[in-house]
Amino acid sequence: MALFHVARYAGPEAAGAEAEADGRARALLERLQCRARERQRQKQPQQQEAERAAEAAGRRRRRRRRPRRPRRREGCGAAGSPPEPRGKRRRLDGEDGGAGGAGSGEDASVDPGGSSPAEGSAPPARGLPPGALGRSRAAKAQPFLPLWLAEPSSVGKSVTEDLVPIEDIPEVHPDMQKKLQAHGISSYFPVQAAVIPTLLESIANGFLVARGGYRPSDLCVSAPTGSGKTLAFVIPVVQALLCRAVCQVRALVVLPTKELAQQVSKVFNIYTDATPLRVALITGQKSLVKEQESLVQKTVDGFRCLADVVVATPGRLVDHIDQTPGFSLQHLRFLIIDEADRMIDSMHQSWLPRVVEAAFPSDAANDPFALLQRRQLQATTAASISCPQMPLQKLLFSATLTQNPEKLQQLGLYQPRLFSTGLAGRGPRDTDGDGDGDSGGKYTFPTGLSHHYVPCSLRNKPLAILHLILERNFSRVLCFTNSRENSHRLFLLVQAFGGVAAAEFSSRCRPGQRKVVLKQFEQGKIQLLISTDAMARGIDVQGVQLVINYDAPQYLRTYVHRVGRTARAGRTGQAFTLLLKVQERRFLQMLAEAGVPKMARHDIPSELLQPLVPRYEEALSQLEQAVKEEQRQKVA
Numbered sequence: 202m203a204l205f206h207v208a209r210y211a212g213p214e215a216a217g218a219e220a221e222a223d224g225r226a227r228a229l230l231e232r233l234q235c236r237a238r239e240r241q242r243q244k245q246p247q248q249q250e251a252e253r254a255a256e257a258a259g260r261r262r263r264r265r266r267r268p269r270r271p272r273r274r275e276g277c278g279a280a281g282s283p284p285e286p287r288g289k290r291r292r293l294d295g296e297d298g299g300a301g302g303a304g305s306g307e308d309a310s311v312d313p314g315g316s317s318p319a320e321g322s323a324p325p326a327r328g329l330p331p332g333a334l335g336r337s338r339a340a341k342a343q344p345f346l347p348l349w350l351a352e353p354s355s356v357g358k359s360v361t362e363d364l365v366p367i368e369d370i371p372e373v374h375p376d377m378q379k380k381l382q383a384h385g386i387s388s389y390f391p392v393q394a395a396v397i398p399t400l401l402e403s404i405a406n407g408f409l410v411a412r413g414g415y416r417p418s419d420l421c422v423s424a425p426t427g428s429g430k431t432l433a434f435v436i437p438v439v440q441a442l443l444c445r446a447v448c449q450v451r452a453l454v455v456l457p458t459k460e461l462a463q464q465v466s467k468v469f470n471i472y473t474d475a476t477p478l479r480v481a482l483i484t485g486q487k488s489l490v491k492e493q494e495s496l497v498q499k500t501v502d503g504f505r506c507l508a509d510v511v512v513a514t515p516g517r518l519v520d521h522i523d524q525t526p527g528f529s530l531q532h533l534r535f536l537i538i539d540e541a542d543r544m545i546d547s548m549h550q551s552w553l554p555r556v557v558e559a560a561f562p563s564d565a566a567n568d569p570f571a572l573l574q575r576r577q578l579q580a581t582t583a584a585s586i587s588c589p590q591m592p593l594q595k596l597l598f599s600a601t602l603t604q605n606p607e608k609l610q611q612l613g614l615y616q617p618r619l620f621s622t623g624l625a626g627r628g629p630r631d632t633d634g635d636g637d638g639d640s641g642g643k644y645t646f647p648t649g650l651s652h653h654y655v656p657c658s659l660r661n662k663p664l665a666i667l668h669l670i671l672e673r674n675f676s677r678v679l680c681f682t683n684s685r686e687n688s689h690r691l692f693l694l695v696q697a698f699g700g701v702a703a704a705e706f707s708s709r710c711r712p713g714q715r716k717v718v719l720k721q722f723e724q725g726k727i728q729l730l731i732s733t734d735a736m737a738r739g740i741d742v743q744g745v746q747l748v749i750n751y752d753a754p755q756y757l758r759t760y761v762h763r764v765g766r767t768a769r770a771g772r773t774g775q776a777f778t779l780l781l782k783v784q785e786r787r788f789l790q791m792l793a794e795a796g797v798p799k800m801a802r803h804d805i806p807s808e809l810l811q812p813l814v815p816r817y818e819e820a821l822s823q824l825e826q827a828v829k830e831e832q833r834q835k836v837a
């Protein structure tokens with residue numbers, strides 16, 4: 202038996218038989234079509250009757266709803282306006298484009314009279330061929346933004362204009378106010394003025410039991426780079442913990458990089474100085490044993506906790522949850538996720554479920570002697586609030602916080618509130634499939650930042666960098682590439698060229714080296730720091746005047762964070778992006794859609810580069826040799 206049917210050309214006798222069979226099939230088909238038409242004719246009067254009844258019912262429903270329907274966004278700032286769920290739901294832009302071609306999804310949902318979209322099923326089809334009867338097109342699911350995302354609490358954008366004097370927020374403890382002033386802070390930036398009182402209100406009755414016994418809302422904060430988000434959580438958390446009696450881990454800050462964690466722990470150290478509160482940094486920069494010594498101490502009857510605030514990177518945190526005896530998160534009150542959108546991208550590491558598991562151990566809920574019960578998220582009922590709950594409040598911060606509800610859902614937020622400087626309700630376009638492809642209009646940039654692009658050829662890119670630095674003589678320039686190889690080669694080239702104090706910063710360097718480089722850059726000993734995106738987020742180096750994107754960033758989010766290393770805390774700064782001809786259109790379009798204010802073109806005439814060429818050619822040949830040497834060493 203053949204496994205495959207082999208089609209052959211038919212002979213004359215086969216052709217006759219085939220014609221006869223063809224005729225029989227045609228006659229059968231005609232008979233069937235005739236019967237179907239007959240059935241259709243019989244059904245039509247009943248269908249028309251049903252349609253008329255359905256339309257009349259729909260009209261009645263719409264008429265009944267109309268008076269209750271709120272006008273969109275009107276009065277959204279009015280205090281005490283009641284929640285209006287239907288009016289505030291918003292369609293997700295760009296999610297339904299072209300799903301069914303012309304006349305599909307979108308057409309089906311739009312009432313030609315301009316009234317509300319048809320709900321439920323589409324009207325029964327008329328005059329369709331047999332077989333299509335009764336196959337009504339399924340109504341397209343319309344995604345909507347949750348109210349808390351659609352209508353965030355607005356935060357002022359400008360850190361130079363929307364300032365709030367320290368005395369205007371009396372809830373902040375006088376000792377904290379003194380400390381702020383001692384560190385040169387006389388006013389709160391807008392994000393601090395919005396978030397600090399809200400957080401302090403949630404601990405008005407002490408941090409162990411939330412106000413009125415209710416669990417406080419989780420907070421999401423989206424504000425520009427350099428707008429002071431760190432102090433927005435450090436101040437209220439430190440103030441909340443000042444009244445603690447026993448040292449336990451009550452605040453945990455999770456950040457994506459070691460350097461960032463170190464920076465945040467430094468800020469905590471400043472504001473916990475001269476208080477009993479202890480801060481531990483666990484990032485893997487020290488050995489596990491050393492870190493364990495900063496977290497717990499063995500006693501005769503168990504373990505003693507040594508840290509009130511733990512600042513950690515996710516991987517190392519999980520190491521300690523697994524391997525440090527006595528390390529407990531059962532008393533955790535604040536979980537702060539800084540650079541939250543980046544941390545959501547790293548959720549595949551499952552660090553959050555491990556933290557939640559450690560904060561809500563299953564045996565703790567059944568402990569009848571526990572003073573404060575701790576249970577996982579559940580519906581608020583009379584029974585659930587009869588025992589005092591110790592809440593765990595999540596606080597999310599980023600300059601590019603995702604407003605994609607699906608992504609945020611992974612964090613299990615409780616009645617969240619959003620504070621944002623961006624445009625409300627723009628989130629769902631952020632369907633960043635690859636984790637970074639946000640779309641625009643919702644991010645705000647520091648007001649003192651000017652954006653430029655420099656058209657140039659591949660060969661002239663290093664020359665353009667050298668020209669920009671030498672011509673303007675900036676003392677601290679941060680230059681970003683898209684890979685560590687690019688960073689390394691550009692560094693070797695600049696070094697070979699001479700005249701610029703340069704260094705590289707990437708995963709090629711050991712953590713210790715990176716720490717030294719960062720310090721030297723802060724001290725002004727390094728004029729040009731060539732880095733991968735390892736430096737793009739959160740790093741706060743005073744006095745960076747210029748950011749150069751040697752390689753154009755692929756995503757808007759990356760651009761926002763890179764250029765945000767300058768023009769911080771109300772200062773001015775410049776960002777230059779080198780663009781090849783092929784990149785120009787897409788890149789400029791991406792930034793225009795993002796609402797980047799004025800992207801100025803900066804041409805570098807070739808006459809200006811010409812004097813640098815002989816030295817540059819020499820440096821290129823040195824680079825070639827250096828790369829060959831490195832490859833030889835790698836093979837050996």
Ligand SMILES: Nc1ncnc2c1ncn2[C@@H]1O[C@H](COP(=O)(O)OP(=O)(O)OP(=O)(O)O)[C@@H](O)[C@H]1O
Pocket residue numbers: 385386387388389390393424425426427428429430431432599600738739740741765769770
């Ligand atoms: N109220 C204030 N007055 C003056 N300077 C401030 C104030 N608040 C914060 N700063 C300073 O502003 C700088 C930027 O703050 P911070 O690093 O918290 O910004 P950020 O919003 O977290 O930025 P990024 O999104 O890049 O991480 C810091 O040097 C900080 O000391």
